[in-house]
Amino acid sequence: MRGRKLAALFTSLMIGLQTSLPIPVALASESDAQVSEEVKDLTYLKVTFDGNEHLYPLSETTTLRFIEWKDETKTAIRAEYLITQPDALTETIPWEIPVGDEVVSLEHESQEVVRLHVTESETFEVEEVVPAVTTEMYLPIELNENGSSIEQAMMIDENGIILEKKELFQYVFAEGENRTILSEEEYIALNEKPEVSEEEVEAPVEDEEETEEVVEETPIEEVEETEEVVEEEESAPETVVEEEVAEVDEATEAEQKPSQPQKAARTMTPFQLVTSVPTVTYSTHVQSKGWMADAINGEMAGTQGIAKRLEAIKINIKDSDLGVSYSTHVEKKGWLPAVSNDAISGTVGEEKRLEAIKINLTGSKASQYDIYYRVHAESYGWLGWAKNGAPAGTEGLAKRLEAIEIMLVKKGESAPGDTAQTFITSDQTAGKNPTVKPVVSYSSYVEGQGWQTPAQNGALSGTSGQAKRLEALRVGIENIPGVNVRYSTHMQSNGWMDWSNGSAINGLPGAGKRMEAIKLELTGENASLYDVYYRVHVQKFGWLGWAKNGEPAGSEGYGFRAEALEVKVVRKGEAFNRGGSAFRTVDQASVVYSTHIQSLGWLAESKDGKPNGTTDRALRMEALKVSLKNDPYTGGVEYRTHVESHGWMNKVSNGALSGTTGQAKRVEAVQLNLTGQMAQQYDIYYRVYVQSYGWLGWAKNGMSAGTEGMRKRVENIEIKLIEKGLPAPAVNESKAFKKEVPKPQPKKKVVFIDPGHGGSDSGANYYNTKEKDLNMQIAFRVEKHLKAAGFDVIMSRTTDVFVDHSTERSKMANASNADIFISLHNNAMPGNSYVNGIETFWYKYDPEYQPAINKDKHNDPTRLRESEKLAHAVQNSLISATGAYNRQVQRETFAVLRETKLPAILVEFGFMSNLAELNKLKTSSYQETLAKALTNGVVQYFK
Numbered sequence: 001m002r003g004r005k006l007a008a009l010f011t012s013l014m015i016g017l018q019t020s021l022p023i024p025v026a027l028a029s030e031s032d033a034q035v036s037e038e039v040k041d042l043t044y045l046k047v048t049f050d051g052n053e054h055l056y057p058l059s060e061t062t063t064l065r066f067i068e069w070k071d072e073t074k075t076a077i078r079a080e081y082l083i084t085q086p087d088a089l090t091e092t093i094p095w096e097i098p099v100g101d102e103v104v105s106l107e108h109e110s111q112e113v114v115r116l117h118v119t120e121s122e123t124f125e126v127e128e129v130v131p132a133v134t135t136e137m138y139l140p141i142e143l144n145e146n147g148s149s150i151e152q153a154m155m156i157d158e159n160g161i162i163l164e165k166k167e168l169f170q171y172v173f174a175e176g177e178n179r180t181i182l183s184e185e186e187y188i189a190l191n192e193k194p195e196v197s198e199e200e201v202e203a204p205v206e207d208e209e210e211t212e213e214v215v216e217e218t219p220i221e222e223v224e225e226t227e228e229v230v231e232e233e234e235s236a237p238e239t240v241v242e243e244e245v246a247e248v249d250e251a252t253e254a255e256q257k258p259s260q261p262q263k264a265a266r267t268m269t270p271f272q273l274v275t276s277v278p279t280v281t282y283s284t285h286v287q288s289k290g291w292m293a294d295a296i297n298g299e300m301a302g303t304q305g306i307a308k309r310l311e312a313i314k315i316n317i318k319d320s321d322l323g324v325s326y327s328t329h330v331e332k333k334g335w336l337p338a339v340s341n342d343a344i345s346g347t348v349g350e351e352k353r354l355e356a357i358k359i360n361l362t363g364s365k366a367s368q369y370d371i372y373y374r375v376h377a378e379s380y381g382w383l384g385w386a387k388n389g390a391p392a393g394t395e396g397l398a399k400r401l402e403a404i405e406i407m408l409v410k411k412g413e414s415a416p417g418d419t420a421q422t423f424i425t426s427d428q429t430a431g432k433n434p435t436v437k438p439v440v441s442y443s444s445y446v447e448g449q450g451w452q453t454p455a456q457n458g459a460l461s462g463t464s465g466q467a468k469r470l471e472a473l474r475v476g477i478e479n480i481p482g483v484n485v486r487y488s489t490h491m492q493s494n495g496w497m498d499w500s501n502g503s504a505i506n507g508l509p510g511a512g513k514r515m516e517a518i519k520l521e522l523t524g525e526n527a528s529l530y531d532v533y534y535r536v537h538v539q540k541f542g543w544l545g546w547a548k549n550g551e552p553a554g555s556e557g558y559g560f561r562a563e564a565l566e567v568k569v570v571r572k573g574e575a576f577n578r579g580g581s582a583f584r585t586v587d588q589a590s591v592v593y594s595t596h597i598q599s600l601g602w603l604a605e606s607k608d609g610k611p612n613g614t615t616d617r618a619l620r621m622e623a624l625k626v627s628l629k630n631d632p633y634t635g636g637v638e639y640r641t642h643v644e645s646h647g648w649m650n651k652v653s654n655g656a657l658s659g660t661t662g663q664a665k666r667v668e669a670v671q672l673n674l675t676g677q678m679a680q681q682y683d684i685y686y687r688v689y690v691q692s693y694g695w696l697g698w699a700k701n702g703m704s705a706g707t708e709g710m711r712k713r714v715e716n717i718e719i720k721l722i723e724k725g726l727p728a729p730a731v732n733e734s735k736a737f738k739k740e741v742p743k744p745q746p747k748k749k750v751v752f753i754d755p756g757h758g759g760s761d762s763g764a765n766y767y768n769t770k771e772k773d774l775n776m777q778i779a780f781r782v783e784k785h786l787k788a789a790g791f792d793v794i795m796s797r798t799t800d801v802f803v804d805h806s807t808e809r810s811k812m813a814n815a816s817n818a819d820i821f822i823s824l825h826n827n828a829m830p831g832n833s834y835v836n837g838i839e840t841f842w843y844k845y846d847p848e849y850q851p852a853i854n855k856d857k858h859n860d861p862t863r864l865r866e867s868e869k870l871a872h873a874v875q876n877s878l879i880s881a882t883g884a885y886n887r888q889v890q891r892e893t894f895a896v897l898r899e900t901k902l903p904a905i906l907v908e909f910g911f912m913s914n915l916a917e918l919n920k921l922k923t924s925s926y927q928e929t930l931a932k933a934l935t936n937g938v939v940q941y942f943k
Contacts, residue, residue: 042103042130043128044116044161045127046129049069062082077097080093080094097116099119117129132545133158134156136156171184280324280371287310303403308402311354316341317408326359332352335358356395371408372416376404384422442475467563471507484523514561514562519550519553520550535547536562541560544582551583554583555583557585558584589633591607591627594625595624608720608721611718613716621659621666623657626639632681636654637674640658667706668706685699688717697731697736699731707737750819751794752796752820753779755778756771758772763826767915773800782934807852823907826910834914836885839875840878842889842906863904880933
């Protein structure tokens, strides 16, 4: 394919250019979205990684270990997913996490574990992100030099992060500002590289240049675009098929010029596909313009934005077995009798408006198709798609039709767009129950650019990524009887301006002063039936949350400019995700907190240093929630509690519960710290009231406050935020936190267990049983019993991985500070299935096998003496417990015995070549006997 390139998805750049590139966008509007249990949770963890190892707990049993960059390009992180099993064993799953502008989903056993977005940073931080606003848009995944491209539907959050890629694609041809949706066939034809004949290869250079010019000048017909093309849902295009084809040598013609679409398809909404259906043709008679050119298959017929009425219409279907009949509702005449197949319905020369229309299919193929149609009505804009004789338009409201779109759809296929609100009558709009979907239009005055093209219903007005201030605003409600809007802007050095009403200018356009915040309110007799939501993109803050019904949105006191805004009007009571704080003011950050108290439950919130809890009532605090309000910077608060019998809980943040409820467990201590920019601007101070002590001293920024190991309950807490550099309470760690001094404990002995073989090295293999698996099973049981006996245990491997036996296992043991080394194996005697029994080896020097890493200790008398002692203790215990044939303690120069600096033995539990002994070795009961006996031998050795 000529000029084919894979476009990198620089998502943040694409969003920044959204105002200049006519990319079809389907906003996932909070007001329009239908909430259900099946909606995918798009929450993710935002990770900034510094290249160092960190552990992040995902749950009580799972942890994510970030290890290091994969390589110097820093495009991926090596990581591990750690799962703690019920038997305290840890399963390790290696992961590779890519870095970029896309959220990645990490899975284990086909189940999603966590969603991550990772970026490089000088510090390591993890923050849970719940997208406040999501946008569904098409982004290019393949760009061609001829202006064509393939675009994929993706879900983007307000920060420009790709949350999800969908299996939806569209083919696009762009020429200047014009964009055309192509069918797949048209796209392939447009980019198909023609075969070059030998004559063309030998042709002079000048001929090639001429051919190139011909290709470049081959036009693609453009279709008139209108303001609503992207915003309104429209139907799929139908390539014009000529019924009479001239007799031309198609092969010769194909060689002369590359294939182009016969007719440029009009711009569609992203989810429409091209289907093969008969062509429907229609023409409208427009006030002062007369009959307009034919439109086909969902194209617009009529006008928009110039207040011209439709007066008549003709409709025809080019199919002998399919016809059409239609009737129009005309000013002062009502519904006219139905006409069919290109006849005129309406009036010509009487200056009467069309107000509504009904269209039906006729003929033998009528049952195979649905005919859909929608109209653009005065005051209401585009209504929904009606079908098969249902009325579309208005009645009793004296509203003109201004445009229409008609298309055929195969029976059973989806409608071309929204099918709600197809027909509005005076009865529906009477009283207090209007059914019209609100349309709010707004325009902003941008520094150096002037007034922007009006935006509607949540679309962006202003700029993004250009550092341009807004200077003025005007807003209007287009289509709701009895509802208007008033608004005020907060301007640099002027403060809040007086209210302006319906489309009047508010602000100081051209005065060189920045807009900093806005307020909007609905007015009129029907205002109580709707809510107006609005949000502002503020310098340095980005998009803030949505304000509502007169609340301020933006910032005050920072001197930050407003750069863009969005406005939506929804029916009262509709669900709306408002996101975070909509308005930020200097020095208004507050900390709010609540405690769960024994017998009392959750107490009312306290803020900014006020106590929350009880004193002198002997009631324990059981849980804590903390959050920040009006914080002027990014970041938040995270905290954890030390709970009776649980110890320190995992960190939580921003209003989440730390502690327990319903378990009668006391909180004994707390830790709090700020994150993000808040941590750079503020300190968080806190102190607790503790049983027997009263109020302890102040702690700050992650210090512990309370007690540990003393079984004392926390009863009350105070928390406050203080800007750095301002007067603050004195902090003394010893006064804020009391900890019982533990009694010295005897140092635990450490046993290094080496399960033999692993990975590609299976060891002995008899009767479909591999030695590496048998060794691992016994090793886990040995580890369990050694720990139960009070030993610390280190394993050379815990999974089926290869570890070199020549030096690597010994290196691990030598670096572990373990006291003894035990290598676990099972034996075999090829060609003899009767040999059986247990034997234990310790080191014997052999001059033919010199040590590689243990020259100073391999033949050390003390090490040899202790190894012999350990071998006899373990062998005697194993024979005593199992009754197996005693093959005695023996000496060998095995690598793991030679290269290990500490006392070392190698145990052979039995012969896998002996089927009877192998069957016994495979049983859980015999493995338990072996593990307990080995543990008893170790205990006897250390006595």
